[in-house]
Amino acid sequence: MPLCNYCTVFVKELLTTPRLKTRDGLGDPDNSTLSHHEHLPKASDLPAYARNCSLCALFMQDVKAEASYSKKDIKETLGNLPSKLTLLGGDWFSDRVNLYRLIFTTDPVTTNRFFRIYKNPDDSSDVLKDLFSSPPFLPGSEVSFSWIQKCLNHCITNHEHCKVAISGATLDDVPLLPTRVLDLQIAQGESRIQLVESSGSRAPYNSLSYCWGQQKKKWLQTTRANLKQNMNSMSIRTLPKTYRDAITVTRNLGVRYLWIDALCIIQDDSKDWSQECQKMGQYYESARLVIAASGAKDPSEGCFLQPSFLPKVVLPLYQDGVAVSSFTVELSADSEDDDPCNSPLHERAWATQEWWLARRTVHFLRAGLVWACNAYGNDEVPFAVSDNGCSRDLEMYRDWDIIVNNYTMRSLSHQSDKLAALQGLANSLQQTNQDKYVMGLWARDLPRSLLWLTGIYNYTERIEELTRFPSWTWASVHGNVIPWKMENIAEDSATLYGILDETRKLSIEAHTVSGIIAHRHWNCVDNMISQYTLTHGARDVISPEAIVDDDEVHIGWASFDEAYDYGEHTVNCLCIVEDTPQQTVTRKPPERGEQSPEKQKRSFHCLIVEPVEDDELQSDIPAETWVPTFRRYGVAHIVKAFTENELNQSLVYLV
Template identity: 35%
Template sequence: MRHAQARIAQWMEDCKRNHPNCLGGAPMPLPTRVIAVGTEGAEPFLYETKGAMGQYTALSHCWGPPDKRPPTTVRANLSVRKRGIPIGELSPTFLEAVQLTRALGIPYLWIDSLCIIQDDERDWAREAARMADVYTNAALTISATGAADSKVGLLQPVSSRKLPPSMLLDTGPGEASEELRRIYGRRTDLQETIDDLFAPHIVERSAARDNAEPLFSRAWTLQEWVLSRRVVHFATGELLWDCLGAEGCECQGARLVPRQGRHGIWRRVFEPGSEVDKNRLEDPEWVWRKTVMIFTSRQITYDSDKLPALSGVAKSLAAERPADGGYIAGHWRSELPLSLLWRRGYMFGTKTPTSRPAKYHAPSWSWASVNGPIWYGDQHRGDICCKALDVSYELASPLNPYGALQSASLVVSGMIANVGGCVDIDHEDLTRGLRKPVDVMFISDIWEEGMARTTQDVVFLLVLSEWDSYSRELRCDGLALLAADSVGGVDRFTRVGKLSLTVGPRTGAEKKWRKSIKSKAELDEIWMAEFRASERTIIII
């Protein structure tokens, strides 16, 4: 551990001296509670900061299964924790985090399980809402990247084989393309790294990718990494350094490698005091959708934590995007209705079951209402065909405006079509011609192995349409909805999936007819007449 402490101290000093965007070692507002680590031989204790300033480290770790859960603070032991936390009660990971914090000369350490009162719902909600500040203000985030639980410890066995550096993890979308900013580290004998898992559409393979290190499989830890100024990863095999200005690994020695324009977009968005020209950044809507895709591919223990586990990222983005009109249920108001075009995260890859949570915490139109990976397509093109008129909601806790909900409804105005019976694509061909020349593709939000082949009578809300002048086809994307009830004369619906229509000739015998199509308006008339479409205002719940 002493060697690791010395190397991390070198990296910290290099960063403080050469990376102004990492904010040096200035005192920051302390979280509500921190662990005062003291000196060697002293007993750490829980310190209630009451708005004090100072320096602290933060631990990012996997809690592990119930039989390996870390020590926690609850109402019954809070007063005892304030007097002292016996070293013998600390798990190996927690103890090594205390030792590292002491070695760096930093007086305080923040650990979620000890610094949040776990059986106090109000305290938990308040602290979850402050997660953005906790990790942004930490002098260093200590990441137990290679440990599946806190009983393993920070340091992981190093392979006896000396292999060259290779990519271990991606760190978010690149600055000007689909490229990924990478951190390099040495492979271990058995570790499957990102090099082995890389695919052009990284999120389609994210579940496999995240198996590279235990911490990357957990949903909560995504924002812990994203929001941090500096992170040291205790990975399987060696240490990795990741800050706003540089990256490094043990195999490269003490030298840190400047990013040289390879900052991930997340770093640019969340970088304190950044003077980056916003016009050079990639589309922030795309950034958020990529974030959602990566986040939902990870595992989360409690369904109700889904929105709170991303609330820190949402809060940070909200500060960067004041013109977006607010955030609700995982969506930005300015992105509605296009952001509604998410779907279950499977097409041609491995099928992953999805389900609805047992307890409500998000409306059906929110990706957070589905347990399982979510996928957004490429940048949406075409004409927006409906309007989001109003959003109303009630928070589960007023302490976290970016967290779970008690209820929510979305009022939209657009073209509604009676499509009738639809069967999920998992039960038949990718496209299904219901009535030529209109093909319908229905992707249900919910899927599980052995699910009955059922037909649902759905209506189609048209969100986006694109006219392809070359193929003479009209492509329409929207939502599959089921009627729920009526309130005040306005019909209410629940979302059950994503639905796409392709309008146009499908066979060689129709080539003559294809050439006769001159405009989008002609195809609009065809599908609207076919499905008895009409302009309506509805509520989606």
Template identity: 30%
Template sequence: MDISLCGDCRDFLQSNHHDGYYGDESWRRFKDSQDCERLISRVIQTADMGCSVCETVVCKFRSLKSDLLAVAQRNGESATFRLQIEEYYNTNLQWQEDIDRPFLRVSISQEEIKFRLWRVSKSHEADCGVNDDDRSTGSESSFLRAEEWLRKCMHNHDNCNTVGALGDWAPSRLLDIGPARNPFPTTIKLRQTDSWQRSVHYTTLSHCWGSVQPFRLLRSNLRERMDGISVDALPKTFQDAIYATRRFGIQYLWIDSLCIIQDSKEDWNAESSLMAQVYSGCVLNLAAASSNDCTGGLFQSRPPSYLGSRFISVESIPDGFKSYYQIWDQSVWPAGFEFAKLNTRAWVMQERLLSPRTLGFAKAQLFWECRCNRSSEEFPFGYPSELFERRQRDFPQPGIQDKLKTHSLSHHADSRFEHDHTRRLSLVWHNLVMHYSRKEMAYEQDKLPAISGLASLFAQQLGTAYLAGLWRSTLLSDLLWRANPGDSAMNRPLEYRAPSWSWASVNCPVKYLPGWIVSPEVTVIEAEAQPGVERSQFGRVSDGCIRLSGKLIHNMTVAPYHGHSYALQARGSEGHPIAAECTPDQPLRPADTQPEIFCLPVGSYIDISRAYGGDTLAPAAQFSWKTT
């Protein structure tokens, strides 16, 4: 085990000072930047000499393209350097199992990084991390690790093994790369599967199209693609996906741009409606997380000094007991995979959630997700759940269809509704919509199609009509979304995409209140959405209408409140003041600040306290009301 520490780090880690600083008091703030520079030079020197802590700090800043000395020089006389332990209760790297793990906080003035300290056995290092001579994510050792993940998952994870559950179904088209016993192919063929009477094992590819037009299937080249495709003519990401599929002993591969006729609306509509089956039926989804387009490839080179885990031993004072710790950069999963360009794409969100297993090819290491486990080359036996930020723990793992059956998809499914199947699923849907609304898409009209696979699975469980992103049985709660643009532009698409009461009608993130309507104030008279494509109830819509019966609050005045929010005020029927806050789902025009604004209370809901939720209405050509 690599346990090398410089004298300063050893003294610091053995100290009993809560939130202690690296070195003596004079290192907390410097008289001038040269003092800070001298200290940083010393840290760089001890890192080169093998100190695990100093090496971790230096490598991390380098990975962020930040030079330690340059950071200090930019801050001039205000430069500071801190290496700080923060933890609860205990002060010398000891803790109880039921409290948060301590972490090292390293900061140079305003630039900061944090590392978790994870207590491990002395032999743990041999099974973790990336070897210094392992310079590619496509190396032999990386594939051996991935093959082990796949093998264990297929043999030991009952919840993950639904391959074949779709009976004899197969995607309409698959790329045939040849039997596993054959040499690596120079030519592959597109196969039509309509005459197949069997299910097959296949992989799928999640990739960014980017600004580079990928190799595509068109009506004009369908026959040519079926006769054969030269592997050398394919972009690098596709070539790497073929290689990976062959390494896993699988004969077939599904790639959207080569298995859907891209210039045929009829074929695109038909195939996009099958996304739930395509991805949930694959053996493995290959995620090109390190590439912004199809030319980037799956496999990336990584420097010998790649920041994997470092290990240290600390001898406590005064008993001399020696403990071993893994220093873990808690930003590795979000920065390396969760927030990779690929995972900002709307289509990819459902691809990732529908697939029983996803292997992420990131810039510096491989990441694994299945219904039972999250792992990486740094944590090959699974990430401890407490190392995840709350937002990552709450976001559901892949294999959503299986979790829907067990009603355990997300922590956001409030325990108060544990035995209410519909309410739990509705809260989970709201959570998915909030995540999804932050994703990017190249074509505005894909807003509903890109989540249609997930919607089809929810429909099986809810057993109710789907209304352009909302559900008939939970319509009142579903209506209470609000625009949450933040720094994003708040607008609607130029071309009609969804009725204005649907979250799919806006081009910005949305937010749902974390509660549930318990006292409805309105009655649903009618609710429908017309599919834009025949037999595609979860895709695009051409029209939508809802009719509600309730009490309108007339003559609301509106004034800017804070950010994108506005304050609404009116007088109730008995003269009592009524005040509310709203976030318009499109920019207000000057005319909208006049009293011709209405408020429709939908109902009171359960949250931390009892409150009212409702919709703010402005007259429009398609909006009408009558007073009773």
């Protein structure tokens, strides 16, 4: 199919793009736009042009597929304003840039439609040599292994940032091997591998990050029953495809050892699993390369996924008005096919620490490969197309809040692993700040860090499997947890006296305030407090409930840990953190001879708690030294005028 006049003008102007001719600003990934081009005078005419123009037909295919509208709806959506084409550059090097992507834009549509541009594999024209990106290659092909090796060599040689752990320690290029690893070079030949104990040996190794999938499917694992057999040798044919593909990648990179958790940890030995869980973060951080089967939902799918068919069109390339070659424009893959952050593996909670700690990762996706390393954004990275998900320069407690928020949006096969799946990352961070890690929180960040909120990304509840964790840690709820963003914090109102490790009980002294949950005050907007001081404007927080005092005066807002209708009831609040002192409030003029008690408006961020029976834990304690015990079930923001004598601190236990 030929091109319309408008697309012909665009194609003929391609090589006249000023930045391609002058090399102005090349090598700057933040300035990747090469040129803008007018397309159709009225975007609504696209369906008509698509009947006789191959490039317009490609644009039209994407519009139809994305919108799934009727013809009338498509015209209305496209609008009568001009459509535009934008060229982007990619594959950044110091001396050149390749044409990489074409964007088709219509107004008032705000969504850009992306198309990849690349040279044809069989075209050896000098015109195309340094101009177009190479065509996408299949994962598992020889060219893909060469690309990974190229990325790896460049990173090892040039990226100082990728040689440093989160703790600041230098990562050894020849690290200690994990307790057990798979030896891929054994005497029995390439069809077999062997599980070996490292016994303190050093050597480069790769690690595999992947989805376990449904636990009903039992993939080959190392157990006490087959440990001896696996340490003799294993047939590669008995392994699921993801393991086999990871072995292929590792061998092609010239690395002898590979760590796969299911095979290198004795899965039915709780002692071995617990010991290895403590080291798991180190195994990913010290690996030469983490192979991420990001596009696979379980080990049967593999790393080398069959790519989806994408519409494309081959166009002529003009030089001085003469067609000298050709190039391809192809619809970009869906985000879940080419973006690790939208992949099945990104939904797995264990992958949080694997990605944060890995210094280098290659993601295998349906649309191809994505390289990520810690130097991205900090160094010239010609190959990197994705951030590794982390920064080496952590602001400890703020970033831990972000990690927890991200982590709790992901899924776990066993909720009892809630803290275990982050333990490796916590161990690395502990080396950074020398703080004590307590049930998902940091000691020096207490008591502020007790004030977490539950979000609405998934249903939040307390389930039986999580009763092993105390109510004051975010690990006790099943669902998304977000940090409480507070402004104008003056100081901690509560005093933490200790953490009783055996009972996982907090000993804390705090002011107590009570109020009543009143649904009829849902729309309170008086001058006391806005609900947005609790949610901080976040749309992902469960809608708060109004709190009133005995005189039905609005004094604050509550957000409960579980999405449950508690009805109108009295709430007890422990004041944890106080805002900057508010203004003084004076009562009406006193009667003759009376003193006028002044009240100061105070603003507290609180835990909502309920009393629990603690007879077993305090059975031997005399009545006069008995301490009330509470369980958390929400948070509140209270703003109320208090006299000096109305706020008394008392010692309580939190369980």
